[in-house]
Amino acid sequence: MLAVRRAQRRFGRRVIFTDLDLDVPVGARMFLGGSNGSGKTTLLRCLSGTLTLSAGQATVGGHPVGSLPARRLTGVCLAPEQGLYEKLSARENLALVARLRLPRRAVGPAVARIEEELDLTGYASVAVERCSAGMRARVSIARSLVAEPALLLLDEPGRSLDDTSRLLLWAALDRRPGLTCVIASHHADDRSRCQSALTLSAAR
Ligand SMILES: Nc1ncnc2c1ncn2[C@@H]1O[C@H](COP(=O)(O)OP(=O)(O)OP(=O)(O)O)[C@@H](O)[C@H]1O
Numbered sequence: 587m588l589a590v591r592r593a594q595r596r597f598g599r600r601v602i603f604t605d606l607d608l609d610v611p612v613g614a615r616m617f618l619g620g621s622n623g624s625g626k627t628t629l630l631r632c633l634s635g636t637l638t639l640s641a642g643q644a645t646v647g648g649h650p651v652g653s654l655p656a657r658r659l660t661g662v663c664l665a666p667e668q669g670l671y672e673k674l675s676a677r678e679n680l681a682l683v684a685r686l687r688l689p690r691r692a693v694g695p696a697v698a699r700i701e702e703e704l705d706l707t708g709y710a711s712v713a714v715e716r717c718s719a720g721m722r723a724r725v726s727i728a729r730s731l732v733a734e735p736a737l738l739l740l741d742e743p744g745r746s747l748d749d750t751s752r753l754l755l756w757a758a759l760d761r762r763p764g765l766t767c768v769i770a771s772h773h774a775d776d777r778s779r780c781q782s783a784l785t786l787s788a789a790r
Pocket of ligand 1: 597602620621622623624625626627628629
C-alpha cells in the first residue's frame, strides 16, 4: 500500500532523513519512533503530500504521494488538536471531509458512525472553538477516518487523549483490518499494537 524508495528530505543543508526505503503492506501498521526532532512529522508530511521529498519517491496504492488518487486514499491526522474549522461544529468538520470523498447519500451515515465509534455524540453539535484539546484530538482522528481511507497517517494521536479515548481509537483501528497505518508515537503501548517499527535518528 505504501512504498518509499531512497527517500530524502533536507531543510537547507540539514538532512532529516536519507536513503529511506519502506514497504507497508495492505492492512499492516507501522510504528514510527525516534526522539524529539528526529523527523517523524517531517516524514508523515512527506507521505501525506503536504511536503515534497528532496529526493526519492513514495507511492500510495501505486500513486505518487501528493497526487489526487493518493490523497483520496489517505487519511491524515498530523496535528490532532489543530487544523479544524474552529467556528464549525465537530459534525460539520466531519461532514466537510466526507462530502469531498463520499457519495452524497453516504455522508450522513458515515458521519454518524464515526461520531459513535469515537464517542463524539455528546458534543458533536458544539463549535470546535469550545472544545478541549482532547475533544479536538478525537474530532481530528474521526475526520481522518470518516471517509474510510486505505492509508491512515497519525502523528502522536495519543498526545491529548485519556485512556478511554486511546482505547476507542485502537478499537476503531481494529475494526478496520484492511486499513494500513503509520503511527508516530513515543508510547510503548502504541508500539505493541503495530507489526513493524521504524526508528528515525536525530537529524545531522
Ligand atoms: N520547516 C522547517 N524548516 C526547517 N527545519 C524544520 C522545518 N520543519 C521541521 N524542521 C526540523 O526538522 C527536524 C525534524 O522535525 P520533526 O517535527 O519532523 O521532528 P519529530 O520527530 O516529529 O519531533 P517530535 O517528537 O518533537 O514531534 C527538527 O530538527 C526541526 O527543527
